[in-house]
Amino acid sequence: MPKIYLYFRLFLIFVSGMENKQKEFSKLIKDNQGLIIKVSRLYTHSLEDQEDLFQEIVLQLWKSYDSFQGNSKISTWMYRVALNTAITLFRKKTKQPQTDELQDFHSRNFLEDSDEKQQQISLLYKVIKLLPDVERAIVMMYLDDEPYKEIADTLGITEVNARVKMNRLKKTLKELMIKHA
């Protein structure tokens, strides 16, 4: 009898430990969801896909949560998992529309505080979405003020090349902005 009781106690400790871990994780995601929403919005073309991608990124983050704990910066871990999921793992339901049909849908998750800012952000999303997957990641991390070392390490390229690419992308983005404004 006492052995069964011991096992039961251990089981309860395990379950409550799992629950605590889930709570701790969901709080971490809630506080940092801006990054995941941005990635989901940049790599999808419908609201349904955006929500699915958000969920897939959260699942992948959850799977790697044990190995992450304390090993690196939160943003480093989140960028890696989110971008790997968006660029490589995620299977979209909606196909990418033709370039001239491409537009950014208004996400329900972000509220820009003025009309002008809203326009700027929407156009920025629309234009970044015209870039290939890898370039999208570089621009997003650059806009988030991530250092080139971090961008390079996340993508597996050299720091110098990340810098050179971003300088070229500034020109491309300007041309696209003028074209699509």
Next chain:
Amino acid sequence: MPNSEDFNIDALKKTWQDQVISDGYNQDEIEVMLNKKSRNYVKYILWISIAEFIIFGVINFLTIFSSDFHTDFTNILNKLQIRNQSEVEFSLDRIYNGMKILSLIITGVFVTVFYINYKKIDVESNLKKFIIHIIKFKKTVNLFIFSNVFLLVLFIGSLISLLTITIRKQNIHVDNPTFWSLIIAVILSLLISVILILLYYKLAYGILLRRLSKNLEQLEKIDSEKTMI
């Protein structure tokens, strides 16, 4: 963008970073997500690969390990009135045993490499490494299938060679058209199967890995562009 002519991306950094989440997910919604099913690409490749492993493994095992095939072959020898059957049977047994051992070794090695390569896929690695590991993982399965096809061709090829060499050695006159049409049919069906398998792989491999290869090319291009400056 109202004034695109003097667009400067750095000026937009602050606006970008200040995007306010109005209707974000709350903790309960996030916890619900943790119990949902993952719908990802690697999982999809994994299931397809396991199915391919089983299908090709079973086909190979059934052919090489089937005793019916052995009896059928001995019957053919009998019908052709080949003399000194024990010598031929001995060669036949050697081919069978060699193939069995080879087939087991190939399967064992590939299952191990398949598992090791699957374990190497880590969503926390950098994008380039991540893509390379997924491609490597898929290539292990393709290599396993090609080795199995090669093994089957080798097996049937050795049986036909053994038969024709013995017929020639013993100067047996085979004028039975059914026999020759059987040999031609075997070779033809083998050829068609190989072509179909290659076609399937060109198609399936292309669809599955196109996006991965495209992104890997982009990363490699970024690193090679610098050297051209």
